[in-house]
Amino acid sequence: MTAGMSLTVSDLVLSYGGAPVVNRLDLTVRPGEIMVLTGPSGCGKSTVLRALAGLLRQDSGQILADGDPVTTTSRDRAMVFQDSALLPWRTVRSNVELALKLAGLPRAGRRAEALRWIADVGLTGFEDYLPKSLSGGMRQRVQLARGLAGNPRAVMMDEPFGALDAQTRTSMQRLLIETWRTHPTTIVFVTHDVDEALRLGDRVAVLGRAGQPLRALVDVPTPRSPDSERTALRAEILAALDNTELIS
Ligand SMILES: Nc1ncnc2c1ncn2[C@@H]1O[C@H](COP(=O)(O)OP(=O)(O)OP(=O)(O)O)[C@@H](O)[C@H]1O
Ligand SMILES: [Mg+2]
Structure with a gap:
């Protein structure tokens, strides 16, 4: 058994009673990887994370954790929030x-x-x-x-460093990576910050506005290396985010 679990989201629809916030999302998180979710405010990042943790009922579609349907919370799937x-x-x-x-x-x-x-x-x-x-x-x-x-075999992190100053944030990113290397697990990490996304993520998913499809899914060939090695990817993600703003 690998240290981290796989999380497979298929055709997932989530709402809070009204129009879907997440509409037919497909996303696969590989065992042991760090998958970053980014996107504009209100696009549904926290909603997806809560569903992965089993804290939210699914309207339709499916989430599988190592092949088993996620229907409730589990000690295998932990959650870290932004606010203490x-x-x-x-x-x-x-x-x-x-x-x-x-x-x-x-x-x-x-x-x-x-x-x-x-x-x-x-x-x-x-x-x-x-x-x-x-x-x-x-x-x-x-x-x-x-x-x-x-x-836990997967940890969902919702902007855990969002409230920190730049210097503390950088040292927390380093600490997270060190800890993840010694205690391997699957991490789904939400952030607004493109540089943070590219520093931490093996892959970065850019969500569109609420109810819209994924804007981009980017492989980061050089995660956890100097920022300068990811300049082109940074531009690609910013372009995907800009498009999102334009079509809203
Ligand atoms: N408990 C709730 N009840 C009703 N609507 C909600 C609830 N939580 C979130 N929403 C709505 O769902 C949408 C997505 O919210 P969500 O918190 O997932 O966005 P987000 O991408 O995490 O935003 P942010 O970047 O600001 O944290 C928003 O329109 C929000 O108003
Ligand atoms: Mg949020």
């Missing part, structure tokens, strides 16, 4: 321990495993802090630890 979804009354360690508990880890091993994750995201020394006493970047580190702890 940490429990404010729990310490850093206790937040990570809770994720491990939900992942089914026996009580005896939880504390040591939580401390390992806290070390992996560079927060040793902050175990007993409450979320409110941490910086935004540190809170996102805890979120990362919480999302990846328990080794």
Whole structure:
């Protein structure tokens, strides 16, 4: 069994009662890859992510996780949100321990495993802090630890670095890649930022406006290498995004 799961979206329709937000989407995420979803605000990125996590009912079509229909949430498929979804009354360690508990880890091993994750995201020394006493970047580190702890086979990340300043954001991107290399899993990562998309993604899917088809699906031959190696792709994605604006 590979570390990450495959996610296959076929002919998927999602709505909130009105017109479809996602209309007949087809998309395959390969085991262990980082698939980035980008597109204009309101185009349905978070909606697709919630459906992949099993948090949203599908109108029609199908999502398969390693061949099995996604009908509900699963400890195999974790979610990391943009805004800190940490429990404010729990310490850093206790937040990570809770994720491990939900992942089914026996009580005896939880504390040591939580401390390992806290070390992996560079927060040793902050175990007993409450979320409110941490910086935004540190809170996102805890979120990362919480999302990846328990080794889910897929993690959906909804603009996890969107609220961070440029420098913190770059270091978080590096941390994510390092952590993903040592704990391989499938990642579906939503971002507005084309440079972030090209830095992280093995592939980048550009969604059209709500209800419209995919604008582009781009292979990144040199992910995780210097930005200068992806100038042409950057232009291609920006063009796809521009087209999206024009036809709206
Ligand atoms: N809970 C909800 N109830 C009703 N409509 C919703 C709900 N959540 C999202 N929508 C609508 O669905 C569409 C897609 O929203 P979604 O949040 O998926 O977009 P997004 O691409 O993630 O946007 P952003 O980049 O701003 O985060 C929008 O028109 C939004 O208003
Ligand atoms: Mg969103």
